[in-house]
Amino acid sequence: MKTGQATQKTGGRNPQQTQQRILEAAVQEFSAKGFAGARVDVIARRARINKRMLYHYFGDKEGLFREVLRRKIAERAAWLATAPEEPMERLPAWFQLACRDREWVQLLQWEALQWGEKKVIDEERRQENVARAVERVRQQQAKGLLDPDLDPGQLLLSMMALTAYPMAFPQLARLATGLSVSDEKFQKQREAFLRQFAVLLSGNKAGPTP
Amino acid sequence: MKTGQATQKTGGRNPQQTQQRILEAAVQEFSAKGFAGARVDVIARRARINKRMLYHYFGDKEGLFREVLRRKIAERAAWLATAPEEPMERLPAWFQLACRDREWVQLLQWEALQWGEKKVIDEERRQENVARAVERVRQQQAKGLLDPDLDPGQLLLSMMALTAYPMAFPQLARLATGLSVSDEKFQKQREAFLRQFAVLLSGNKAGPTP
DNA sequence: CTTTCAAGTAACTTGACAGTTACTTTGTAT
DNA sequence: ATACAAAGTAACTGTCAAGTTACTTGAAAG
Numbered sequence: 001m002k003t004g005q006a007t008q009k010t011g012g013r014n015p016q017q018t019q020q021r022i023l024e025a026a027v028q029e030f031s032a033k034g035f036a037g038a039r040v041d042v043i044a045r046r047a048r049i050n051k052r053m054l055y056h057y058f059g060d061k062e063g064l065f066r067e068v069l070r071r072k073i074a075e076r077a078a079w080l081a082t083a084p085e086e087p088m089e090r091l092p093a094w095f096q097l098a099c100r101d102r103e104w105v106q107l108l109q110w111e112a113l114q115w116g117e118k119k120v121i122d123e124e125r126r127q128e129n130v131a132r133a134v135e136r137v138r139q140q141q142a143k144g145l146l147d148p149d150l151d152p153g154q155l156l157l158s159m160m161a162l163t164a165y166p167m168a169f170p171q172l173a174r175l176a177t178g179l180s181v182s183d184e185k186f187q188k189q190r191e192a193f194l195r196q197f198a199v200l201l202s203g204n205k206a207g208p209t210p
Numbered sequence: 211m212k213t214g215q216a217t218q219k220t221g222g223r224n225p226q227q228t229q230q231r232i233l234e235a236a237v238q239e240f241s242a243k244g245f246a247g248a249r250v251d252v253i254a255r256r257a258r259i260n261k262r263m264l265y266h267y268f269g270d271k272e273g274l275f276r277e278v279l280r281r282k283i284a285e286r287a288a289w290l291a292t293a294p295e296e297p298m299e300r301l302p303a304w305f306q307l308a309c310r311d312r313e314w315v316q317l318l319q320w321e322a323l324q325w326g327e328k329k330v331i332d333e334e335r336r337q338e339n340v341a342r343a344v345e346r347v348r349q350q351q352a353k354g355l356l357d358p359d360l361d362p363g364q365l366l367l368s369m370m371a372l373t374a375y376p377m378a379f380p381q382l383a384r385l386a387t388g389l390s391v392s393d394e395k396f397q398k399q400r401e402a403f404l405r406q407f408a409v410l411l412s413g414n415k416a417g418p419t420p
Numbered sequence: 421c422t423t424t425c426a427a428g429t430a431a432c433t434t435g436a437c438a439g440t441t442a443c444t445t446t447g448t449a450t
Numbered sequence: 451a452t453a454c455a456a457a458g459t460a461a462c463t464g465t466c467a468a469g470t471t472a473c474t475t476g477a478a479a480g
Contacts, residue, residue: 013446013457034323037246040438050459055439108379109323113244113316117380117390130385147410153387154403158372160382165371168378169318170327172370175340177363180327193364200357200410223427223476250468260429265469421480428475437466445458450451 019057021047027068031103034110035065069111069121072104077129085136087146087159087201091194094163099187105167130156147203155201162197166190229267231257237278241313244320245275279321279331282314287339295346297356297369297411301404304373309397315377340366357413365411372407376400 025046029038040061044051058064083093098105111120120126137156141148146155166173170181179186235256239248250271254261268274293303308315321330330336347366351358356365376383380391389396 015457018457034244034246036244039436041436050457051438052440052460053458056457061438106323108382109319112379112381113319113323115381117384117392120381120385126385130382134386150406151387151399151403154400157376157383157386158403158407160379160386161371161375162368165375166367169322169370171322171325171330172318172340173367174327175330175336176344176367176370177361182327189361190364193361193368196360197368200413203410225427228427249466251466260427261468262430262470263428266427271468423480424478426476429473431471431473433468433470435466435468437464439463439465441460441462443459443461445456447456448454450453 015057018047018049018053022049022054022057022064023068023071026064027072027103027107030065030068030110031106035062035114038065066121069107072107073122073126073129076101076104077125080129080133085140085145087140088195088198091159091163091198092191094159095166095190095194096187098164098167099181102167105164109168145202147201149203162194225267228257228259228263232259232264232267232274233278233281236274237282237313237317240275240278240320241316245272245324248275276331279317282317283332283336283339286311286314287335290339290343295350295355297350298405298408301369301373301408302401304369305376305400305404306397308374308377309391312377315374319378355412357411359413372404 022043025043026038028046029043033039038061040051040054043064044054047054054064058067079097083097084090115121134152134156137146137152137159140146141150141152166181166186173179173181173186177186177189179189181187232253235253236248238256239253243249248271250261250264253274254264257264264274268277289307293307294300325331344362344366347356347362350356351360351362376391376396383389383391383396387396387399389399391397
């Protein structure tokens, strides 16, 4: 009984690789076109598999979308856990993440438009992740690294806004700054801006070293 | 020669009213479903006109979308011109606008996803509007109402982010605060938060009255 | 009255797309 | 070897949606 652990013949069958390829093609297509605009045939062609296999593994188009979102969420949660704590580093780091993984921003955006305020895919896990993030904001406030007068939930939301908005609305960023968001110059500029901004967020009524 | 100026018979023909009805139905459908997801037949049914008329007046689906966006932009530009100048009033006012006109936020969001960083519908007029807004930020900075060390373009972008983000990503706002964005409690809370925030934005190193 | 053209309608065409059917191939266990 | 199930394929189906065709109705100018 040798349940094919080292089955790596490039020519032969390989269910896991097939699923992986489908998911990679799907995340591209869904983040670019959204759920309604995405074409199952395009995903199948890009994954170089027969469309039937997609239905075999994921049931239907929506099932595939759910799985794509589920995995992205897990990936992001892992990343955020390793992100820096100090606001002055955190804001630029979050922004850089949004720059590097625009698929993520776009998937959230499609989700917002498609499902609005209704219960969301993978709700429970996400609630936990966000609750942890709010808790960390509270700790920063207690330590005096963030203004303690501000509501922590609203503050977290604002930090997301400041870091993700330019990638979510690239046309507005371009109108406001004259630069394309994928232009390195824009990215440097925004990073510098966010570092300055972080100082304001700490509620710097006192000097830095008392 | 009496070119029908007062043709207001409710039962008869009325091209202007027909166009108006199409546009009203279209803005609803497009903001709810986006360009790809919107259905021409639904727009026609909601406008209580024959689909053919839609093609008659607007050419095709995209032509209709462009016109919808064009009008919304004009409407918003007019509103913004009347909005308060002081940051402490301005942020809550912008936020309230986003609450009242979610169609607007959603249309921009669909636009971002569909056309990304490419040249945008009605580009020139919008560039002018935004340039004026940036100029106003500069004036506020000169007057000491906004921190003069911050880049005005980035600052404007951030003000848009802080006020529009919750409506653009209602699912994230709900995860972060536990409240629905259409809940009045959420709206009051965010308004209060933004008022506090505006104080930070003024770079309050000195007291209010020198 | 009648001509004329814009306003308006219903039924149709064409293409695309999600999902299915009926079939073949391949690896593995008995 | 051979039975069996999972992996894989090509061609098909039903539906839906954008855009068109060929026609009718209404108002107003002469």
